[in-house]
Amino acid sequence: MLNALVAGTTDPTVLAELAKGKLRQKLPALREALEGRFDAEHGIVVGAILAHIDFLDEQITLLSQAIEEQIRPFVSAIELLCTIPGVQRRTAEVIVAEVGADMSVFPSAGRLASWAGLCPGNDESAGKRRSGRTRKGSRWLSIALTEAAQANTRSRDTYLTAQYRRLRARRGHKRAIGAVKHSIVVACWHMLTTGEVYRDAGGDYFTRLDPSKQRRRLVAQLERLGYTVTPQDAAA
Numbered sequence: 209m210l211n212a213l214v215a216g217t218t219d220p221t222v223l224a225e226l227a228k229g230k231l232r233q234k235l236p237a238l239r240e241a242l243e244g245r246f247d248a249e250h251g252i253v254v255g256a257i258l259a260h261i262d263f264l265d266e267q268i269t270l271l272s273q274a275i276e277e278q279i280r281p282f283v284s285a286i287e288l289l290c291t292i293p294g295v296q297r298r299t300a301e302v303i304v305a306e307v308g309a310d311m312s313v314f315p316s317a318g319r320l321a322s323w324a325g326l327c328p329g330n331d332e333s334a335g336k337r338r339s340g341r342t343r344k345g346s347r348w349l350s351i352a353l354t355e356a357a358q359a360n361t362r363s364r365d366t367y368l369t370a371q372y373r374r375l376r377a378r379r380g381h382k383r384a385i386g387a388v389k390h391s392i393v394v395a396c397w398h399m400l401t402t403g404e405v406y407r408d409a410g411g412d413y414f415t416r417l418d419p420s421k422q423r424r425r426l427v428a429q430l431e432r433l434g435y436t437v438t439p440q441d442a443a444a
Contacts, residue, residue: 213246214255275301285309288399291406292392293366294359302352309400317397324349326390350389357388365411368392374414 209226220242282304289300314320325345360368375384415422427437
């Protein structure tokens, strides 16, 4: 539609017919929105913006091709990491670019997490812990892991989702995301060390881990709502 406006088309009906996808469900409102004045000066500005977008798309394509060439030796590692829930190909590429695929440089998963800045600091004196801040790690790795962790807040029935929801209730969104990022990094170390794909523990992992604790939590919730609850085992 913008290209048509720049080319000189001003008829709202003609412009609206260029709509695609879900936007076609709003053609009457779209025709009304396209009513107005679009002068030559507007065409110059919009044309310049569209040309800049085309330039950026070309640069992204060129850079993506260059990245693809550099990352080619690590394709198997990238595909392996993509089996982690929330980790898309671009995220896996960033992880490999920042951490590498050879985990022998990190003696343990904890060392990798510490290097990545995903372990709490240890500032303790006279039995009192003063700080739990994490050290600064790779900025790009942190951004990629945050995107992967955020994706797990919207998914269902995965261990990482269950971990996020469990911690968010007690410690808030930010720390819950940090814990999920830590879990993803630990999984990356084990997977790149063993070559095994990610095996999800399931969204009911914590319930299976301690069913009695889950029962007490649910009973307490009902009691806070004013109910009197007497748990009873279901008949076999």
